[in-house]
Amino acid sequence: MTKYSWDIKKLIEKRDFFEEKFKMYGELYDLYAEMVENYSKKYQPVKEEIKKVPYLIRLRDEFYEFGKEKISLVSNAIYVTSAYEFKFDRTVHPKMDLSDDDLVLLTRSLFEQIPNRYFLDKFDELTNKDNHLLHIRSNRTLPTNYYGLTFTDPIEHKPYGLISRYHSIQDVISLGHEAFHAIIRELELPFYINPYQGTYGEVEGYFANMLFASLLIKMGYNKENILLFEKIDLITTIDIIRNCFILEQSFSTLNKKGQIDFESVSPILRSKGINFSLTRDTLPELVRQENRDEINGALSYLVSLDLFDSYQNDPEQVLNNLLNLVTIHGKSPRSELPTIGVSFFEDGYQNLDKKCKQLLKTKTTSK
Numbered sequence: 377m378t379k380y381s382w383d384i385k386k387l388i389e390k391r392d393f394f395e396e397k398f399k400m401y402g403e404l405y406d407l408y409a410e411m412v413e414n415y416s417k418k419y420q421p422v423k424e425e426i427k428k429v430p431y432l433i434r435l436r437d438e439f440y441e442f443g444k445e446k447i448s449l450v451s452n453a454i455y456v457t458s459a460y461e462f463k464f465d466r467t468v469h470p471k472m473d474l475s476d477d478d479l480v481l482l483t484r485s486l487f488e489q490i491p492n493r494y495f496l497d498k499f500d501e502l503t504n505k506d507n508h509l510l511h512i513r514s515n516r517t518l519p520t521n522y523y524g525l526t527f528t529d530p531i532e533h534k535p536y537g538l539i540s541r542y543h544s545i546q547d548v549i550s551l552g553h554e555a556f557h558a559i560i561r562e563l564e565l566p567f568y569i570n571p572y573q574g575t576y577g578e579v580e581g582y583f584a585n586m587l588f589a590s591l592l593i594k595m596g597y598n599k600e601n602i603l604l605f606e607k608i609d610l611i612t613t614i615d616i617i618r619n620c621f622i623l624e625q626s627f628s629t630l631n632k633k634g635q636i637d638f639e640s641v642s643p644i645l646r647s648k649g650i651n652f653s654l655t656r657d658t659l660p661e662l663v664r665q666e667n668r669d670e671i672n673g674a675l676s677y678l679v680s681l682d683l684f685d686s687y688q689n690d691p692e693q694v695l696n697n698l699l700n701l702v703t704i705h706g707k708s709p710r711s712e713l714p715t716i717g718v719s720f721f722e723d724g725y726q727n728l729d730k731k732c733k734q735l736l737k738t739k740t741t742s743k
């Protein structure tokens with residue numbers, strides 16, 4: 377039986393090629409290095425030295441220069457989410473024993489339900505074993521809550537997908553998720569041309585999670601299990617919304633020396649349902665590291681909610697908007713997003729509120 381597998385020889389060749397010829401594009405070398413690392417059975421993150429090139433310094437500058445609008449769009453959602461509280465059990469996913477081929481077939485049957493043939497054609501291209509674009513690993517060796525990864529080769533415009541199997545219904549969602557990344561990101565300009573590229577980086581991924589969850593429920597798969605995946609996405613986002621709110625509030629109290637006035641931030645946080653007093657030690661990770669990917673992730677989730685809501689009435693249009701996602705630049709979400717029909721910041725985060733109502737319990741104020 378042939379496996380779903382990358383062509384490791386070719387990846388190593390490319391990695392060496394970029395190391396040799398394109399030292400100035402550290403990211404390209406990183407990309408292939410990471411793919412080669414991920415090919416191996418045991419997950420090893422790319423060496424810190426490689427990651428630390430001037431690239432990181434550029435990210436940090438970019439964060440201060442352009443991150444503000446994103447933080448404000450994400451943190452404003454605090455006004456919706458502070459009305460909800462959640463208790464969260466990460467229950468064990470029930471086993472579903474499918475072979476890799478059957479996993480691809482089941483996921484393919486979901487792609488058949490998407491009213492734009494391009495998605496199915498691209499899925500077939502990705503999963504065609506002869507193309508060596510999809511690598512499926514049966515033992516879960518990626519770090520927790522990594523179900524898969526997609527790397528887009530910006531030279532050949534080829535998407536490489538990696539799925540790490542849990543042998544549960546999660547695998548179907550993972551494959552759908554990574555396939556959506558592969559389809560959308562294939563069209564993207566490389567990051568050394570568009571430095572804002574990551575802004576909407578998780579939009580199609582979250583969209584795929586919502587779409588495939590709803591299709592699986594329609595097909596009769598266990599609703600409780602599937603809503604659990606939806607909850608994970610929502611709660612991850614709410615955590616980042618809270619962190620962004622803290623970050624924004626903290627920025628506003630920075631003194632001339634660049635220190636936060638913790639005492640004036642804490643009461644504001646408490647009034648928004650964030651229950652800890654803020655000190656240097658309790659500053660969440662996001663504030664300490666200014667984690668751009670997390671902020672982009674939360675912004676992407678909010679975008680996906682709006683897109684998925686419109687999908688119910690006009691799926692063809694939304695699929696086109698998704699395919700055009702890479703043509704919006706990423707620099708100024710507030711002015712760009714309305715061009716693809718996304719306006720959560722104007723309607724008071726309605727769809728986020730709806731999602732919270734559907735998945736979380738409303739806060740009880742009685743004591």
Ligand SMILES: [Zn+2]
Nearest residue numbers: 553557578581
């Ligand atoms: Zn993703």
